[in-house]
Amino acid sequence: MIVRFPWTISAIMGCLWPILAIAQVDLPSTLKVEKGTPQTICESGIPSSWRDAQIIDGVDIQESRICNPDDPAIIAAVVKGTNNVSMKTFMEVGLAADSIIKKDDIDGDGDPDRIIIKLEVIELNGYSPDFKGPDTTFDIAPGIQPGMWVFAPKTRGMSTLDIESNQANPLLRAPSPVIRVEQGDSVSIVLENGHYFPHTIHLHGVDHPFVDSSGEGNDGVPQTSEGLVMPGESRTYNIKPRQTGAMVYHCHVQTHVHLAMGLVGMFIIEENRPDNWVQTLNIGAGQVRHPAAAIREDFNQEYDLHYHALDKELHSIIQSANDPRLIAKKMNREYDLTDSSEDYHTLNGRSFPYTLFESLITVDPDEKVKIRLFNSQGETLAMHTHGHKATITHYDGIEHNPAAQITRDVYDLAPAQRMDLTLDTTNDGLHNYGEGIWIFHDHREKGITTDGMNPGGNISAVVYKKYLTEEGMPKVQGIDLAAYFTKEFQQRSYPVWQDADEWNSLGEVDTTEKGNRETADGSVVSEEAHNVNTPQTDRNSFRNLFVGLLAGLLLYFIIVRREQVMKLINSRMNGKGVDE
Amino acid sequence: MKLRLLPFLGIFALSAVGHAKEQQPDFVDHDTMLMDHGNGHLMNMDGGMVMGQNKEILPGGCKRISDNKELTIKAGHKFAKPFPGRMFAFDQQELRYKPCTRLTIHLINEDNIRHQFMMHGLPKYIYPRGMFHLEVTGPGKISGTLIFPSGDQTFLYHCDIAQHMGKGMKGQIIIGKGSGTLPSIPGISALAIPDSYDRQTIEKREPDEHVVPVEKKSAPLISGIFVIGLALGLLVAPILARRYKGMTASEIGTDVLSLVKSGASGILQFISWLAGLLGGQKKEF
Numbered sequence: 001m002i003v004r005f006p007w008t009i010s011a012i013m014g015c016l017w018p019i020l021a022i023a024q025v026d027l028p029s030t031l032k033v034e035k036g037t038p039q040t041i042c043e044s045g046i047p048s049s050w051r052d053a054q055i056i057d058g059v060d061i062q063e064s065r066i067c068n069p070d071d072p073a074i075i076a077a078v079v080k081g082t083n084n085v086s087m088k089t090f091m092e093v094g095l096a097a098d099s100i101i102k103k104d105d106i107d108g109d110g111d112p113d114r115i116i117i118k119l120e121v122i123e124l125n126g127y128s129p130d131f132k133g134p135d136t137t138f139d140i141a142p143g144i145q146p147g148m149w150v151f152a153p154k155t156r157g158m159s160t161l162d163i164e165s166n167q168a169n170p171l172l173r174a175p176s177p178v179i180r181v182e183q184g185d186s187v188s189i190v191l192e193n194g195h196y197f198p199h200t201i202h203l204h205g206v207d208h209p210f211v212d213s214s215g216e217g218n219d220g221v222p223q224t225s226e227g228l229v230m231p232g233e234s235r236t237y238n239i240k241p242r243q244t245g246a247m248v249y250h251c252h253v254q255t256h257v258h259l260a261m262g263l264v265g266m267f268i269i270e271e272n273r274p275d276n277w278v279q280t281l282n283i284g285a286g287q288v289r290h291p292a293a294a295i296r297e298d299f300n301q302e303y304d305l306h307y308h309a310l311d312k313e314l315h316s317i318i319q320s321a322n323d324p325r326l327i328a329k330k331m332n333r334e335y336d337l338t339d340s341s342e343d344y345h346t347l348n349g350r351s352f353p354y355t356l357f358e359s360l361i362t363v364d365p366d367e368k369v370k371i372r373l374f375n376s377q378g379e380t381l382a383m384h385t386h387g388h389k390a391t392i393t394h395y396d397g398i399e400h401n402p403a404a405q406i407t408r409d410v411y412d413l414a415p416a417q418r419m420d421l422t423l424d425t426t427n428d429g430l431h432n433y434g435e436g437i438w439i440f441h442d443h444r445e446k447g448i449t450t451d452g453m454n455p456g457g458n459i460s461a462v463v464y465k466k467y468l469t470e471e472g473m474p475k476v477q478g479i480d481l482a483a484y485f486t487k488e489f490q491q492r493s494y495p496v497w498q499d500a501d502e503w504n505s506l507g508e509v510d511t512t513e514k515g516n517r518e519t520a521d522g523s524v525v526s527e528e529a530h531n532v533n534t535p536q537t538d539r540n541s542f543r544n545l546f547v548g549l550l551a552g553l554l555l556y557f558i559i560v561r562r563e564q565v566m567k568l569i570n571s572r573m574n575g576k577g578v579d580e
Numbered sequence: 581m582k583l584r585l586l587p588f589l590g591i592f593a594l595s596a597v598g599h600a601k602e603q604q605p606d607f608v609d610h611d612t613m614l615m616d617h618g619n620g621h622l623m624n625m626d627g628g629m630v631m632g633q634n635k636e637i638l639p640g641g642c643k644r645i646s647d648n649k650e651l652t653i654k655a656g657h658k659f660a661k662p663f664p665g666r667m668f669a670f671d672q673q674e675l676r677y678k679p680c681t682r683l684t685i686h687l688i689n690e691d692n693i694r695h696q697f698m699m700h701g702l703p704k705y706i707y708p709r710g711m712f713h714l715e716v717t718g719p720g721k722i723s724g725t726l727i728f729p730s731g732d733q734t735f736l737y738h739c740d741i742a743q744h745m746g747k748g749m750k751g752q753i754i755i756g757k758g759s760g761t762l763p764s765i766p767g768i769s770a771l772a773i774p775d776s777y778d779r780q781t782i783e784k785r786e787p788d789e790h791v792v793p794v795e796k797k798s799a800p801l802i803s804g805i806f807v808i809g810l811a812l813g814l815l816v817a818p819i820l821a822r823r824y825k826g827m828t829a830s831e832i833g834t835d836v837l838s839l840v841k842s843g844a845s846g847i848l849q850f851i852s853w854l855a856g857l858l859g860g861q862k863k864e865f
Contacts, residue, residue: 096627098625120694128773129771130764135742136742159741192692192694230657234693326775548808552814553813555810555813555814555817557817557821
């Protein structure tokens with residue numbers, strides 16, 4: 001009897017085996033990944049009145065229907081100059097008193113012709129030896145904080161929003177501000193280098209003498225025209241540009257990395273007109289809310305679009321150490337640009353979805369919009385507009401023969417090139433196909449990703465005003481945008497097509513319970529499932545097998561010796577009963 | 581005479597003189613041209629600024645001003661020279677005063693850029709946002725006055741321009757016995773998060789924001805693998821039972837040991853056989 005017992009058990013197991021085998025054949029179920037709280041920068045208490053057309057201190061400011069419009073007080077201050085703007089307006093903005101000086105109507109045409117612009121070098125998302133995480137933060141997308149350097153207008157007071165916050169104040173941001181002057185102005189660009197590395201300013205494409213009247217170098221090239229502007233030093237670049245157009249300024253020290261770090265901006269020379277107070281700085285680029293006189297003659301609106309790209313390896317160097325000597329070594333000698341690849345693609349300093357807050361082109365039908373395109377990426381840009389074919393009027397600031405101008409829908413720019421476009425919103429099937437939310441983006445597809453995650457990168461949109469909400473967001477009629485505003489999406493843990501249909505057919509595979517396989521990066525999943533990394537899974541498998549084996553052996557002996565076991569249990573129970 | 585005129589003419593006059601002047605501006609004393617914006621906030625149009633100035637109001641617990649002191653503190657790139665791996669510094673890193681001291685600070689900026697002397701943590705009912713602040717573009721000087729509170733406390737002073745504190749512009753004012761020593765002060769205290777100077781271990785520090793905390797839970801014991809183990813156990817058990825039938829526990833133990841031993845010696849023999857193959861070849865040469 002006892003001898004026959006094992007074979008009985010084997011027979012039972014044989015019958016059970018198909019059921020056990022089903023567990024192996026059946027595929028893992030789908031689980032729902034928690035989205036996390038969407039991070040927004042639009043709800044930061046911006047008064048809706050900022051979006052309206054208005055006049056401050058005599059400065060005519062156009063409406064800006066986007067979610068994060070430029071502060072009208074800042075527009076007034078940069079148009080009038082910090083020396084001319086009213087004290088009330090000046091006190092509202094964080095600019096230093098001497099940051100933009102505009103004076104001396106030399107040609108007597110009603111506008112100042114002597115312009116002094118002071119720029120500082122600011123590190124965003126840098127290192128602090130006092131706490132973990134980046135200092136003076138600027139998110140290019142939710143939770144994405146690459147270390148950057150920018151030229152910034154000279155400011156006063158704290159670098160951050162307030163004492164509690166670690167977020168950079170709104171004047172300190174990427175990209176470096178667009179500088180606008182009038183043709184023939186006497187312009188001094190003063191670089192006050194408060195950064196811990198040497199820098200210079202090279203005025204790329206801007207008419208400037210190699211040396212100024214005092215014999216000082218003016219080209220910004222530390223090897224040929226001047227030395228380095230060391231930390232704590234300042235240098236003034238004096239120019240009187242005779243030609244108009246969209247040009248560039250950038251640091252020319254270790255240019256291969258300093259330009260990519262963000263020390264590059266647009267420099268636009270507007271045509272001379274009477275009473276022409278130009279918007280000296282366009283902080284954060286985007287819409288020019290006070291276009292120059294010549295632009296207003298021909299266009300309804302003007303936009304500056306600055307495209308940039310970042311290699312996260314380079315941009316993490318300044319987050320890896322505090323000692324400037326270590327940072328210099330890593331950046332100048334260990335980092336190899338020839339082995340690099342660009343991961344983040346920004347338009348006006350931010351990536352999708354934050355571009356929706358700041359870089360929408362908002363239009364009405366039958367408008368003409370002037371667009372200044374600039375590519376400071378390391379690779380060619382192939383900007384494409386949905387719903388529109390724009391006309392290329394200028395290359396690198398020089399007007400193209402009007403008879404030979406090209407109207408097309410992909411605009412290709414080599415690194416450092418500029419292009420002026422005329423966007424015509426007339427619905428004629430050529431210039432425009434009607435009203436809508438028409439996205440525009442780099443058609444080199446890596447440009448529409450944030451470190452490979454799509455949608456991301458430099459995607460933005462031309463939005464007709466009837467498709468805009470009160471808060472300046474596009475009234476989309478497709479996928480809910482909320483997920484894109486979460487860190488989970490940016491960090492690849494949120495499935496792109498989660499809940500695309502009723503039963504989440506393309507959701508996350510539940511790899512933890514049944515298949516013992518692993519999610520791609522160890523992300524947060526909902527409470528019913530667990531997150532396990534690979535080695536732990538292997539250990540668990542072995543442990544489970546061993547425990548199972550022991551349990552099997554124990555079970556066998558319990559069955560074989562069941563009489564003794566029952567007896568033992570009974571005696572225990574009885575004994576217990578007696579005790580009680 | 582010239583130095584007295586300059587503050588009034590400011591940068592406008594300088595720029596009119598010529599470009600060479602702009603490159604090396606003369607020292608500017610900003611104290612004489614400040615405009616009072618109320619609440620201890622003074623400012624001029626040349627970038628000089630004082631915030632939280634308080635010459636009169638006694639903080640709670642102070643019966644009177646205990647001491648009147650003046651401090652001249654210098655700021656600039658050159659003061660970082662004694663501290664390798666720093667880029668900007670003050671000329672003094674630690675200062676001591678009695679509680680309820682009235683202190684007038686003269687900040688002298690010897691660089692050609694902006695610097696600050698900023699303090700936080702002062703009583704908010706006197707100092708707006710608990711802050712005292714001096715700011716001046718160099719080369720130049722700006723002055724401000726404050727009255728310290730009554731308790732023992734250590735105050736931080738620093739420059740809040742991005743990166744200036746981390747790169748060396750940090751010091752402490754110890755009032756009375758103070759309330760400890762602050763980290764990362766050049767020459768006083770170690771960096772709170774030290775750099776690694778070992779070439780091999782220099783690695784990227786992940787910003788906190790990038791890390792999503794992952795909840796670690798152990799995997800469940802009852803799983804497919806467990807069931808397989810259970811089945812194996814049940815299958816193997818009768819075979820073992822037949823082998824060890826009628827044996828005592830010690831006999832079973834000895835048998836298992838001898839099995840393990842013979843298994844191990846088998847493996848060893850195999851290894852030595854492999855080694856012999858290789859060694860044998862060597863001997864032939």
